[in-house]
Amino acid sequence: MSEVAILAANRAFYEAFAANDERAMAAIWSSGDCACTHPGRPVLVGRDRVMRSWREILDAGAPSIRVEEARPLVLSRDVAMVVCVERLGQVALAATNVFVLERGTWKIAHHHAGQMRSGAARESRGALN
Amino acid sequence: MSEVAILAANRAFYEAFAANDERAMAAIWSSGDCACTHPGRPVLVGRDRVMRSWREILDAGAPSIRVEEARPLVLSRDVAMVVCVERLGQVALAATNVFVLERGTWKIAHHHAGQMRSGAARESRGALN
Numbered sequence: 001m002s003e004v005a006i007l008a009a010n011r012a013f014y015e016a017f018a019a020n021d022e023r024a025m026a027a028i029w030s031s032g033d034c035a036c037t038h039p040g041r042p043v044l045v046g047r048d049r050v051m052r053s054w055r056e057i058l059d060a061g062a063p064s065i066r067v068e069e070a071r072p073l074v075l076s077r078d079v080a081m082v083v084c085v086e087r088l089g090q091v092a093l094a095a096t097n098v099f100v101l102e103r104g105t106w107k108i109a110h111h112h113a114g115q116m117r118s119g120a121a122r123e124s125r126g127a128l129n
Numbered sequence: 130m131s132e133v134a135i136l137a138a139n140r141a142f143y144e145a146f147a148a149n150d151e152r153a154m155a156a157i158w159s160s161g162d163c164a165c166t167h168p169g170r171p172v173l174v175g176r177d178r179v180m181r182s183w184r185e186i187l188d189a190g191a192p193s194i195r196v197e198e199a200r201p202l203v204l205s206r207d208v209a210m211v212v213c214v215e216r217l218g219q220v221a222l223a224a225t226n227v228f229v230l231e232r233g234t235w236k237i238a239h240h241h242a243g244q245m246r247s248g249a250a251r252e253s254r255g256a257l258n
Contacts, residue, residue, distance in 0.1 A: 033202040035212045037223045040246040043212045045200050071174050073162040075229050075238060079208035083164045083172045083239075094166045096225055096241045100204050109204060110212075112225045114243020117169035 002080065006072040009099050009106035010082040014067050020058045026051055030100050030107040037112040039093055063088050067095075080106070085116070092116045131209065135201040138228050138235035139211040143196050149187045155180055159229050159236040166241040168222055192217050196224075209235065214245070221245045 009028065016024035029047065036050040037043050038057070044050050070084040078101035086093040098110035138157065145153035158176065165179040166172050167186070173179050199213040207230035215222040227239035 033204065035200070035202060035210070035225075037212065037225065037243075040244065040249060041223075042245065042249045043198065043200075043214065043223050045202070045212060069172065071164070071172075073164060073174070073239070075162065075208045075227070076205055079204045081164070081227065081239060083166065083174060083241075085172065094170075094172050094241070094243070096164075096166065096227075096239065098204070098210065098225075098227065110202070110210060110225065112212075112223070112241050112243070114166075114223070114241070115169065116171065120169060120171045 002074055003072045005106055006074070006080045006082060006099055007070060009108065010067075010070055010072075010084065010097055013097060013108050013111070014065060017058075017062045017065065020062050022055055022058050025054050025058065028108055029054075030102060030109040032100065032102070033109060035110045035112075037114070039113050039115055077101070086113055092120065094120075131203055132201045135203070135209045135211060135228055135235055136199055138237065139196075139199055139201070139213065139226055142226060142237050142240070143194060146187075146191050146194065149191050151184055151187050154183045154187065157237055158183075159231060159238040161229065161231070162238060164239045164241075166243070168242050168244055206230070215242055221249065223249075 012028050034047040034050045035045045066087040068085045072082050074080045081098045084095050086095050093113045094116050095113040099106040100109045141157050163176040163179045164174045195216040197214045201211050203209045210227045213224050215224050222242045223245050224242040228235040229238045
């Protein structure tokens with residue numbers, strides 16, 4: 001069931017982040033076209049730039065994130081995305097994670113996270129149900 | 130050439146927005162799974178919720194947006210995305226727009242925009258080149 005596999009890939013992404021594991025992070029990103037927009041930061045395009053940004057973030061020590069409201073959307077046989085809410089203490093971020101199927105494994109090809117205004121996370125739960 | 134068609138679909142999205150055209154906005158969104166995260170706002174999942182949010186935004190009068198640095202990424206034969214910078218006066222937003230090919234036409238299936246911190250748009254140009 002692909003939704004289960006897609007949610008597992010989403011969890012693996014956040015687990016690599018939580019573990020500050022650069023090798024795991026490199027392994028779960030697509031070897032093809034990648035992009036990444038960290039909160040408030042520039043749009044990065046290309047695997048090299050994206051992985052460099054992750055090395056910098058993980059070297060500095062990743063903050064603790066709780067992931068909520070993860071919702072998989074299957075876009076085609078080999079592309080899917082997960083929208084979710086990332087909680088860092090009192091701050092909530094809306095996240096988009098795009099996955100592509102590479103040789104039978106879902107790899108992340110794009111991550112975009114941005115801060116939600118206060119109260120939006122509660123509205124989000126309402127909007128998702 | 131699919132990148133040209135994908136960038137045209139991205140332009141059509143912003144043109145519908147600029148024209149406050151609810152009918153055009155409804156026509157360019159996918160009839161399948163959709164999601165949308167407006168700046169700072171909750172994650173919306175489902176075409177009905179997404180289109181309702183656009184009606185509210187367009188009814189209120191859409192702000193003027195200049196789109197810069199649009200970069201298409203082809204993820205598969207029938208899914209692509211565009212990352213770009215949206216400028217609203219002095220404010221710059223990072224945007225992710227995901228498109229799916231429906232009966233030969235690229236339709237938008239996800240929009241996520243969030244504010245960049247001051248100066249990030251300039252860095253973005255550097256990161257894209």
